[in-house]
Amino acid sequence: MSILNWSSLSLFSSKPLPLCKGKISVGAITKVLLRDLPPGRIVVLQHRDLDEVAAQELIDQKVKAVINCQETMSGAYPTHGPLMLLQQQIPIWEADAAAFESFTTNAEIAVYEDRIFLGDREIPCSSFTREKWLGMQQLANERTTKLMEQFIENTLTYAMRDMHAIMEPLPQVFLQTDLTDKHVLIVSRGKGYKKDLLAAKAYIAEVKPILIGVDGGADALLECGYRPHLIIGDMDSVTDKALACGAELVVHAYADGEAPGLLRTNALGLRAHVLPCFGTSEDAALLLAYEKRCEVLVTVGARTHMIDFLEKGRAGMGSTLLVRMKIGARLVDIKSIGLLYKRQGWTKEAGTTLFLSLFFIALGLFQLHWIVKRVAHVVWKLGGEG
Known part of the structure; x- marks a missing residue:
């Protein structure tokens, strides 16, 4: 009976589990936000065409997720920034620019597939996927000549x-x-x-x-x-x-x-x-x-x-x-x-190479010394028999 009740709760639950939830840090200027960003935060940005340097900093700060109230990639020029985040399993959601003012640092949010819950407020959003990055990257590559x-x-x-x-x-x-x-x-x-x-x-x-x-x-x-x-x-x-x-x-x-x-x-x-x-x-x-x-x-x-x-x-x-x-x-x-x-500096690999070289030189000298002794012994023996 308890199994049936648990199953019933799972089947008829009206609200799915959030894809991501936690405290947020908010910054209109990404490089300023990154100055003192605690690890494990969901960051809310206004960063059009998220560049690779900012992406690497977000990865280094171990952010949980990114909510961008601008176009994460517009197709104006190629960038691997968004892809770098996705490859590190850091999800990106995009919200309308007007929604940025609704977010405040240290607030708790829950993110679902197409909406964000901030207190009693519901904010529409969409997921930025690898497929979207690929489409924007191809568009940007087509525009490169004119851009240059x-x-x-x-x-x-x-x-x-x-x-x-x-x-x-x-x-x-x-x-x-x-x-x-x-x-x-x-x-x-x-x-x-x-x-x-x-x-x-x-x-x-x-x-x-x-x-x-x-x-x-x-x-x-x-x-x-x-x-x-x-x-x-x-x-x-x-x-x-x-x-x-x-x-x-x-x-x-x-x-x-x-x-x-x-x-x-x-x-x-x-x-x-x-x-x-x-x-x-x-x-x-x-x-x-x-x-x-x-x-x-x-x-x-x-x-x-x-x-x-x-x-x-x-x-x-x-x-x-x-x-x-x-x-x-x-x-x-x-x-x-x-x-x-x-090339010039002393590295661990260089030290290992030198050690092995000296070892084999020593081994070679030992073998040579042994061979010389054996030859001398044979010559002495033959001379004695003669």
Whole structure:
């Protein structure tokens, strides 16, 4: 009888179990939300075309699920960000942009196949699937040629606009950190930055470069056990912990001198320089190190191609093109130096190889010694018999 009752409850239950439920963290700007995100949260975003860097950060933070109140992928350009989440069994639901204001951090929600329950409120949603990602990716690939034309036009337009600015020296910033004739490692939180920073371990240990974190790049350095000498940026994606680590701070300001990032450093009671400069914070860091007469500039996580810039909301790379033209041969990507030091550095594999080599050499010498003794014995015996 008890089995029949249990079966009846299962069959006639009017409300299915939720696919996902838990506390939420809400952020209109993903990189700001990621600064202090507790693990195991359902995150509610407004992130159109979810990029790979943000996806990897969400994976690293062990989020339970993503609710995106924007198009997770619009088909404007190719991106593997959504697929990365789905491959890690992190589900994605999309809700209407207007629904974003309904969510508040620490609220409890339950997510079903096509709706979200937030208290007494029911919010429609739809699941972002691998099939949808594949369709959007194919659409984006078909648009690539036209997209590249627009990107090149935008890049050249802004390069022409800013070409006179690149000729002028930066406003003077009196740093305590001396960069003259030194190697400088500039870390941005771009694609593959963690892997590249780990690959630079031997280089950092031997050369001991000046370490510059561009915004969240400072946290990347701290995560790998390094304290940055300088932090440069808008100060919007770097954590309070990194800002207070003792690094010298340089707030990247607009060319007209407006520096929104200064509000944050002032609120934390931290002293910071202000550097008005066109372009991105990465551009500003490169130019500052160059004008402080560094010997070599090494980049980690730097944006290098069209998709990198589009994912960061930049329709061109005019300033970056000009900066790299100005710096010239001093600029090196960590991938090149990482290969060199990987070959030269002492690794576990190298140690094992050397040990085995010495073992077999010793074994060979022992065998040779044994053979010589046997031959000498035979010769002596034959001589005695003669």
